[in-house]
Amino acid sequence: MDDSTRGIETVNHQHHYRVAVEWTGNLGSGTDGYRNYSRDHVIRIDGKPAIAGSSDPTFRGDAAKHNPEDMLVTALSTCHMLSYLHMATVAGVVVTAYSDAAEGTMATEGDGGRFVEVVLRPTVTITAASDPAKAEAAHEAAHHACFIANSVNFPVRCEPRVVVETA
Secondary structure, X not given: OOHHHHOOOOOOOOOOOOOEEEXXXXXXXXXXXXXXXXXXXXXXXXXXXXXXXXXXXXXXXXXXXXXXXXXXXXXXHHHHHHHHHHHHHHOOOOEEEEEEOOEEEEXXXXXXXXXXXEEEOEEEEEOOOOOHHHHHHHHHHHHHHOOOHHHOOOOEEEOOEEEEOOO
């Protein structure tokens, strides 16, 4: 199926995203010592609620706040979901519920580190009239369509589960 049969115009466009991040963790003496400052920050995007951020607790962050690692896994999970909902619609699959239990694995080494894998585990509920094989196939199409998954340099695996509603 080419893009014209899906109603998608294949024109290349650039999309820009502006995010303002402000460090709010100066406890009075700035960064004069590793333990003397907070990792707290605020993420602001025009027209949207602010997000309170910190680092992972392993790196002296606040566990009650979002950290970059959580947000990366979240971005992959939500991008797959949104791509999947589109692909399911195009395939004639009616989705009535979607949830994901995504998990990312990061390895650290010295002062650095990197993600080595993210596993998405979506559970999708479809109507009894929908084709489970098409629902399953839509995950593969969604994976290839996901902007975020296409932008990372580590594997993003998808282990979907399709549940068919009873009539």
